[in-house]
Amino acid sequence: MSQSIFSAFPTVKYEGEESQSELAYRYYDADKVVLGKPLSEHLRFAVAYWHSLAMNGSDPFGGPTLQRPWMLDGDAMRAARSKADAAFDLFRILDLPFFTFHDRDVAPEGDSLKDSLKNLQMMGDYLAEKMSTHKTKLLWGTANLFSHPRFMAGAATNPDPEVFAWSATTAKHCMDLTKRLGGANYVLWGGREGYETLLNTNMAQELDQLGRFLTLVVDYKHKIGFEGQILIEPKPKEPTAHQYDFDVATVFGLLKRFDLQDKVKVNIEANHALLAGHSFEHEIATAAALGLLGSLDMNRGDPLLGWDTDQFPNDFRAITMAMYHVIQAGGLGKGGLNFDAKVRRQSFEPEDMIHAHVGAVDLCARAFLVAAKIVEDGRYAQMLKERYSGWQTAQAQSMFKGELTLDEIASATEASEINPKPRSGKQEQLENFLGRMIL
Ligand code: XUL
Ligand code: CO
Numbered sequence: 001m002s003q004s005i006f007s008a009f010p011t012v013k014y015e016g017e018e019s020q021s022e023l024a025y026r027y028y029d030a031d032k033v034v035l036g037k038p039l040s041e042h043l044r045f046a047v048a049y050w051h052s053l054a055m056n057g058s059d060p061f062g063g064p065t066l067q068r069p070w071m072l073d074g075d076a077m078r079a080a081r082s083k084a085d086a087a088f089d090l091f092r093i094l095d096l097p098f099f100t101f102h103d104r105d106v107a108p109e110g111d112s113l114k115d116s117l118k119n120l121q122m123m124g125d126y127l128a129e130k131m132s133t134h135k136t137k138l139l140w141g142t143a144n145l146f147s148h149p150r151f152m153a154g155a156a157t158n159p160d161p162e163v164f165a166w167s168a169t170t171a172k173h174c175m176d177l178t179k180r181l182g183g184a185n186y187v188l189w190g191g192r193e194g195y196e197t198l199l200n201t202n203m204a205q206e207l208d209q210l211g212r213f214l215t216l217v218v219d220y221k222h223k224i225g226f227e228g229q230i231l232i233e234p235k236p237k238e239p240t241a242h243q244y245d246f247d248v249a250t251v252f253g254l255l256k257r258f259d260l261q262d263k264v265k266v267n268i269e270a271n272h273a274l275l276a277g278h279s280f281e282h283e284i285a286t287a288a289a290l291g292l293l294g295s296l297d298m299n300r301g302d303p304l305l306g307w308d309t310d311q312f313p314n315d316f317r318a319i320t321m322a323m324y325h326v327i328q329a330g331g332l333g334k335g336g337l338n339f340d341a342k343v344r345r346q347s348f349e350p351e352d353m354i355h356a357h358v359g360a361v362d363l364c365a366r367a368f369l370v371a372a373k374i375v376e377d378g379r380y381a382q383m384l385k386e387r388y389s390g391w392q393t394a395q396a397q398s399m400f401k402g403e404l405t406l407d408e409i410a411s412a413t414e415a416s417e418i419n420p421k422p423r424s425g426k427q428e429q430l431e432n433f434l435g436r437m438i439l
Contacts, residue, residue: 006086011093012025137182143167186230232251264292270297
């Protein structure tokens, strides 16, 4: 078996809160049964091939700092194989159930579409072989329809139909591979599906193109009998000035417009929520309310920076409330928690990659345990229920269910003596209560 930069590291184990080891799980006890099932089944953690294997630490002001051996190899296919060897070593060390990938993360671009698809096919064989001897499964696959210059004016929303056709072909092959590798979901992130200036943009045309593309993807999923979910990953901006999949609510509008609201769900990324001016829990609660909750990308931004820093999560309070809303929504189903996050450019040692994941896994596990405690305790849910209890009366229910018209409500209300009194929203009390649960 070939050696990789990760081969020498032992598998990270659950050692409990008392552990003295830096590379141990203190809270992620995969088999611990909480709310009726093991933590591993609630959380369905995934390592992101893109950030963990393909990123090289460069930023707009400086070149690569993570000089992985496969990045220095002139033979692109040999490099892709050694990258895959390192990836599966990393999956083995972290002992997490899933991984995620873009086509370009796992297989190099070729000189033509045909060559690129051939590379993908060959690396698909290689991944299938690796998966047969490792326990890591595929949470989702996706196509990178944003990096290459051909996508600079969009993929599905490109003014050039040849780019649309190229993108559709690529998505077809990526879905085929995702199905072949047993993927639980297929993700569409529209990196360049938006505009940089309205001056050169026919928005109505571009939205219709996007709708056509989504419909084609959904139809193809049924045609090949792919059982996974199709997910759209909202993001408001970056790289474009405005993206059409701005946030969960915007995606819902798009899906309704193309009659796809029952066929597509969302993959919500924490920092994309922040960039849209929302909190992560807001986006999760919105998706839950609209029946769209699919999967989560766990990362964080820096509130002081207006761009996507893709850092590993470390905000315990925010993740606890995110997990609370996930539990309230009935869980993630086929989705999971994908670490769409990268180490900082000074963290170039292979060990830094392991520290980053171990800390993030433990943070999410601990947050989930606290969220489960809040659910089991029941007092918070009860406080919320009481706030809406007035809606349980027969009169209120007939309004709510649409049994009364506006004028019927008006005449009943005018004939009554009702005089609503302001009631406290109890925000501080709730914040204190949740603060105590979290500590
Ligand atoms: C980009 C991003 C992507 C998607 C998949 O901000 O989050 O990695 O998750 O294309
Ligand atoms: Co993401």
